Amino acid sequence: MCYGDGGNKCGAVRLQFDAGRGTTIRLSQLGVEPAQLNGIFFTHMHNDHTEGFADLAQLRWFYNGAGPKLDAVGSSDIVSPRGFTVSCRKFLMHIADAFIQSGEIAQRHSEDENRTAGGPADLVNTITFEAKDESQVVWSSGNVRVSAIQSTHMVGHVSYRVDTPAGSVVIGGDAGNDVLTPPRARSTSDQVEKLATGADIIVHSTIHPIMGPDRGSGMFPYAFYRQSTASDLGAMAKRAGARCLMLTHLIPAIGAERQGPWRVPGGPLREADYRNAVEEGGFTDNIIVGTDLASIRLPGE
Numbered sequence: 001m002c003y004g005d006g007g008n009k010c011g012a013v014r015l016q017f018d019a020g021r022g023t024t025i026r027l028s029q030l031g032v033e034p035a036q037l038n039g040i041f042f043t044h045m046h047n048d049h050t051e052g053f054a055d056l057a058q059l060r061w062f063y064n065g066a067g068p069k070l071d072a073v074g075s076s077d078i079v080s081p082r083g084f085t086v087s088c089r090k091f092l093m094h095i096a097d098a099f100i101q102s103g104e105i106a107q108r109h110s111e112d113e114n115r116t117a118g119g120p121a122d123l124v125n126t127i128t129f130e131a132k133d134e135s136q137v138v139w140s141s142g143n144v145r146v147s148a149i150q151s152t153h154m155v156g157h158v159s160y161r162v163d164t165p166a167g168s169v170v171i172g173g174d175a176g177n178d179v180l181t182p183p184r185a186r187s188t189s190d191q192v193e194k195l196a197t198g199a200d201i202i203v204h205s206t207i208h209p210i211m212g213p214d215r216g217s218g219m220f221p222y223a224f225y226r227q228s229t230a231s232d233l234g235a236m237a238k239r240a241g242a243r244c245l246m247l248t249h250l251i252p253a254i255g256a257e258r259q260g261p262w263r264v265p266g267g268p269l270r271e272a273d274y275r276n277a278v279e280e281g282g283f284t285d286n287i288i289v290g291t292d293l294a295s296i297r298l299p300g301e
């Protein structure tokens with residue numbers, strides 16, 4: 001997400017939310033270099049949201065090895081009910097360990113001693129916060145403010161809201177409802193709904209209802225239930241008074257016969273299938289079925 005004016009091509013503040021595979025490739029298609037990012041924010045420690053950061057951090061270190069550091073923001077260490085610990089902090093600290101072990105970091109440092117000896121992790125300014133059910137400001141720069149709220153999907157998951165003079169954007173991540181299985185009122189997160197009240201845009205991962213356990217896909221029920229369905233997101237966007245709902249992280253992808261090992265009942269989905277699902281939830285305003293590099297500008301014009 002970029003904020004600014006025509007003079008700086010909306011480049012006063014550039015923020016990245018999550019870093020799945022291919023993040024640096026997509027950034028380069030937008031003309032943004034890793035060194036130009038002011039902050040990166042993680043919703044949760046699932047690899048489809050994190051693994052692109054190793055590439056991003058390495059590239060930043062390779063070209064700008066003396067800094068400045070990149071603010072990297074995520075929730076603080078948390079012990080799950082099953083006893084394991086989820087740690088954004090350790091993920092960041094060890095982001096280039098494989099490249100340290102291979103000898104690459106030492107080799108590249110020896111070529112250019114401006115690059116810190118400790119490698120990419122040296123250039124990460126880790127900022128963690130205790131995730132709560134109430135929104136809290138976790139990062140700011142000038143008149144851009146980022147808030148976070150705890151949401152359910154996996155332990156430590158959080159959702160973000162960016163407030164700027166141009167408008168507000170909520171990034172739900174993979175948030176789902178705190179009640180993990182039916183019976184429940186909805187699949188969406190009540191905390192995200194609170195965070196999204198009055199926001200201009202909600203960007204949110206989604207799953208199409210067709211993948212539900214009662215529809216024959218065979219998908220693990222836990223994997224289905226921990227996401228927000230497109231219909232429930234439509235209903236949430238309407239209640240929150242959002243102007244635009246952008247669906248991302250589509251499960252299943254448009255045109256796909258399968259979602260991993262699971263068949264898409266009735267055959268591949270089209271963009272209209274997602275749009276219809278959102279409209280069934282009652283939101284008929286501005287719906288964007290997200291594709292890579294889909295963009296939207298605030299204030300809308």
Ligand SMILES: [Zn+2]
Nearest residue numbers: 044046153174
């Ligand atoms: Zn996830």
